[in-house]
Amino acid sequence: MRYPVAPPTLADVAERAGVSRQTVSNAINNPDLLRADTLARVQEAIEELGYSPNRAARNLRTRSSHLIGLKFQPAQEGTANAAMDRFVHSLVETAGGAGYHILLFAVGEDEDHLRGYDDLLRATAVDAFIVTDTYLGNPQAAWLRQRRAPFVSFGRPWDDDAADHPWVDVDGAAGVDLATTHLLDRGHQRIAWIGWHKDSRIGEDRRSGWTRAMHGRNLSTTGLASRTEDTVSSGHDAAAVLLDEAQPSAFVCASDTLAMGVLHTLRDRGLTPGHDVSVIGFDDSQVAQVINPGLTSVRQPLEEVAVEIVRALEGLLSTPAVVSPGVLLTPTLAVRETG
Amino acid sequence: MRYPVAPPTLADVAERAGVSRQTVSNAINNPDLLRADTLARVQEAIEELGYSPNRAARNLRTRSSHLIGLKFQPAQEGTANAAMDRFVHSLVETAGGAGYHILLFAVGEDEDHLRGYDDLLRATAVDAFIVTDTYLGNPQAAWLRQRRAPFVSFGRPWDDDAADHPWVDVDGAAGVDLATTHLLDRGHQRIAWIGWHKDSRIGEDRRSGWTRAMHGRNLSTTGLASRTEDTVSSGHDAAAVLLDEAQPSAFVCASDTLAMGVLHTLRDRGLTPGHDVSVIGFDDSQVAQVINPGLTSVRQPLEEVAVEIVRALEGLLSTPAVVSPGVLLTPTLAVRETG
Incomplete structure (x- = not known):
């Protein structure tokens, strides 16, 4: 056919x-x-057929594809982490308003993490990139800078104080400080922290919000913290140990995934979340929103992140290019029944 | 700077x-x-600089952008529905292997739903589209066909028996039949259905799997079904009414969102899911995976869907174009504690 x-x-x-x-x-x-x-006859034919001068020809003249590359990282199954979905949607809408489309690319787990960037860059398929995984030692930022590829990162350049690329990030420490202070204001004093391993700069940043809030009230954090993997079962195990050894009345967690683990431990022990022990997560996931009782959680302003990223991209792609300063946005607390 | x-x-x-x-x-x-x-000297310089003949120039020669347009629809907050995230990731990976990138576009709620397609098509920015919302009366398929725009739909052409475009879909009726039969085999006889309103062809298809399985065992479905909105609170209310009026021992739901509502009702009444009353959802969401007890749920083979869609796209974009026949894939059941 x-x-x-x-x-x-x-x-x-x-x-x-x-x-x-x-x-x-x-x-x-x-x-x-x-x-x-x-x-008039030609214009009528153009209208009827939906003809438009070829975009490829226009791109050749302007040396611009109006495409922004984004490596798509799906939520891991078995976790509650799903911020990417909301972020991508905000980004697609905001970029569209500025005349750009988002081009997704994937990099397989076994592959060279830079290959996807290289392919797109060498072929001049994209005008710029948005980089989302700025973990410690991530080679992407340095590599893109070396190739003179414009990019904006969602995430601070943790390992590079002299970074000359624009970035937008959410203040995780402020979010956890907010969560901890919320619990302190409700009378909790023994508030435990369950977070990630020390090599996670994002995790350490979030943890610092907990220590800041606790120390601000002259409360000790000794023996009240646990560092673990970002899985439900790790959160479950960490909560069990902390309950046995430190008797906290509340938990603040670096993710909703860890918070789900804490809720499972409370269930094992017949403790009611929000009544016997309070629990606050981080990311305001769908899971936080639909479980009963609902999970109180720190919510990242991803819509604002998208707006700031597109604003920075427009600066980079203007002539002359403008590198906007880093933008740090403040999260909010979605208060539900658990804390 | x-x-x-x-x-x-x-x-x-x-x-x-x-x-x-x-x-x-x-x-x-x-x-x-x-x-x-x-x-050798020129090749060395090309290598050092990472130079590549401009993609725009190549596109102009081949009249092809190697871009596939996809309207991105985020999961609604407050629901458990998140199949899009897993689907998009599979699609990006599979399309990348075939030399295509996925270009996302958004259409605001207030805007003409066809405008995003029109913009991309008139500018020849994409080679083809993937259409995901093939609900009854959806004008996109007819419109794209009229504009001679190649597309593959994820979803059957419910309202158009003579559709001449390729499509890939998941057999919702088979999935619900599987779930219902699983419960029947465990001894349940009074199995209730909570689904969507009658104007949802997808919902009616899923429901038909329940009636088929029940009637196959000569069991009546009278009084055991409810049609409602796809929200947690609707599932909660529907379950309460069914428990009062029909005393089912199990529920099969058209979505994990509805199943979450059923679980809330069981909690209200002190009933233990999987012990007192069984519950099965649809979509194998993150929520199903991380709650405790885990929610048994029908799982769509989205990775296979992506493979079949890319295969169909390659056919459409070859010369001469080949329109592959529709592909209906069978879901599986992710069995956990609730059913």
Whole structure:
């Protein structure tokens, strides 16, 4: 079966209008050269066929594809982490308003993490990148800078104080401080922290919000913290140990995934979340929103992140290019029944 | 602050290699014209700078962008529905393997739903589309066909028996039949259905799997079904009414969102899921995976869906174009504690 796949061409317009291709070209580029009735006929054919001068030709003239590359990282199954979905949607909407489309690429787990960038960059398929995984020692930022590829990172350049690229990030410490202070204001004093291993700069940043809030009230944090993997079972185990050894009345966690583990431990022990022991997570996931009782959680302003990233991209891609300073946004607390 | 945004050009290569632009052009297009040492010097400069003949120029020659447009629809907050995230990731990986990138576009709630398609199509920015919302009366398929835009739909053409576009779908009826039969085999006889309103063809299809399985065992479905909105609170209310009026021992739901509502009702009444009353959802969401007890749920083979969609796209974009027949894939059941 044949399928008419090609979009309409200039030749199609010429045939429909019963004129030469040169006449169609003139109608587009030099309409004054044509008689009014001929011009009207060509314009009618253009409208009917939905013809548009080829974007590839336009790109060649402007040296711009109006595409922004984003490596898509899906939520891991078996976790509650799903911020990417909300972030990507905000980004697609905001970028669209500025005339850019988001081009997704994937990098397989076994592959060279830079290959996807290299492929897109060498072929000039994208005008710029958005980099989302700025973990410690991540080579992407340095590599992109070296290739003179414009990019904005969602995440601070943790390992590079002299970074000369724009970035947008959410203040995790402020979010956890907010959560901890919320519990302190409700009378809790023994508030435990369950976070990630020390090599996670994001995790250490979030943890610092807990120590800041506790120390601000002259409360000790000794023996009240646990560092573990970001899995439900790790959160479950860490909560069990802390309950046995430190008797906290509340938990603040670096993720909703860890908070789910804490809730499982409370259930094992017949403790009611929000009544016997309070629990606060981080990311305001779907899971936090639909479980019963609902999980109180720190919510990242991802819509604002998208706006700031697109603003920074527009600066980078203007002439002359402007590198906007880093932007640190403050999260909010979605208060539900658990804390 | 200036920022070096431009990718390397042919002129950059010429300067680095200390040769004319014509020589660089010859090195790429007519290497036999050059002396071996000159060619080597140009190739070295190309390698060092990461220069690649401009993609826009290549696109113009091939009339192809190697981009596939996908309207991104985020999971609604407050629901457990998140199949899109897993689907998009599979799609990006599979399409990448076939030499295509996924270009996302958004359509605001207030806007003309066809505008995003129109913009991309008129500018020839994409080679084809993937359409994901094939609900009853959806004008996209007809509109795209009329514009001769190649597309593959994830979803059957419910309202168009004579559809001449490729489609890939998951057999929702088979999935619900599987779930219901699983409960029947465990001895349940009064199995209730909570699904969507009658105007949802997907919902009616899923429901038909429940009636098929029940009638296959000569069991009545009278009084055991509820049609409602796809929200947690609707599932909660529907379960309360069914428990009062029909005393089911198990629930099969059209979504994990509805199943979460059922679990809330069981909690209200002190009933233990999987022990007192069984519950099965649909979509194998993160929520199903991380709650305790875990929610048994029908799982769509989204990785296979992506493979089949890319296969169909490759057919459409080959010369001559090939329209592959529709593909209906069978889901599996992720069995956990609730059913």
